[in-house]
Amino acid sequence: MAQNKLLTASGILLGIFVILVLIQFIRIDKTNPPVDAAKDFATIANPPQDVQLILRESCYDCHANTTVYPWYSDVAPVSWWLKNHITDGRRHLNFSEWGSYTAKKADHKLEESIEMVEKGEMPLTSYTLLHPQAKLTAAEKEKLLSWLKNYRKS
Ligand code: HEC
Numbered sequence: 001m002a003q004n005k006l007l008t009a010s011g012i013l014l015g016i017f018v019i020l021v022l023i024q025f026i027r028i029d030k031t032n033p034p035v036d037a038a039k040d041f042a043t044i045a046n047p048p049q050d051v052q053l054i055l056r057e058s059c060y061d062c063h064a065n066t067t068v069y070p071w072y073s074d075v076a077p078v079s080w081w082l083k084n085h086i087t088d089g090r091r092h093l094n095f096s097e098w099g100s101y102t103a104k105k106a107d108h109k110l111e112e113s114i115e116m117v118e119k120g121e122m123p124l125t126s127y128t129l130l131h132p133q134a135k136l137t138a139a140e141k142e143k144l145l146s147w148l149k150n151y152r153k154s
Contacts, residue, residue, distance in 0.1 A: 023076040028083040030073065033065040039099030040064075051147045055095065058123045058134040062089030065096035070130070085124065110152045117145055 037043055041064075042052050061067050067086055073079050093109050101109065116122035117136070128135040136144065 020076075026076055026080075028073065028079045030067075030069050032067055033096070035065045035096050036099070039097060041095040041098040044098050045151055047147055047151070051144060054136070054140050054144050058128075058136055058140075060095060061131075061134075062086050062124075062127070063093045063095050065090070065094065072130075085127075107152065110148055114145060114148050114152070117141060117148075 041047075041055070047055070056066075062085055069082075073082050093113070098106065113122070123131075123134050123136070
């Protein structure tokens with residue numbers, strides 16, 4: 001009896017292991033779409049260096065075409081989940097495509113960005129856990145928000 005249970009347990013473990021190995025062959029596409037500096041938010045809105053740095057460090061991995069993929073982006077199924085966030089993030093807001101937004105859309109995205117940062121919903125917690133430097137300090141949050149609000153008014 002006990003031996004049967006042991007056999008079943010090792011069979012299940014082996015099965016999980018085989019699946020984990022096999023899914024590694026399903027790779028994600030890590031090529032970044034081309035970047036046209038003229039269309040980038042940084043060029044168009046020209047925020048001060050410190051604000052630019054905050055955006056690059058806390059938002060650009062998911063909301064621009066300049067994503068830096070970490071080592072675990074090679075490990076399925078984490079890679080799939082990560083790729084999903086990037087695709088979804090870019091679809092909602094892409095700072096690299098800012099120049100293609102209509103004035104109305106750009107204003108709406110600024111409004112949403114302010115709201116998301118105020119509520120603490122962005123950057124995503126799952127991201128800041130692994131990228132501690134992306135977490136906004138109270139001072140960074142304040143700086144980013146006041147700049148975004150002023151820029152929106154102009
Ligand atoms: C780990 C990836 C990631 C990071 C980093 C990140 N976002 Fe997002 N963001 C997403 C995803 C995914 C969505 C779409 C789904 C959602 O709303 O949760 C999104 C949605 C948004 C939206 C659109 C909301 C809407 O309703 O259309 C705004 C605005 C936004 N993020 C701003 C920011 C700002 C500003 C930062 C940096 C301070 C940031 N995000 C950092 C992944 C990210």
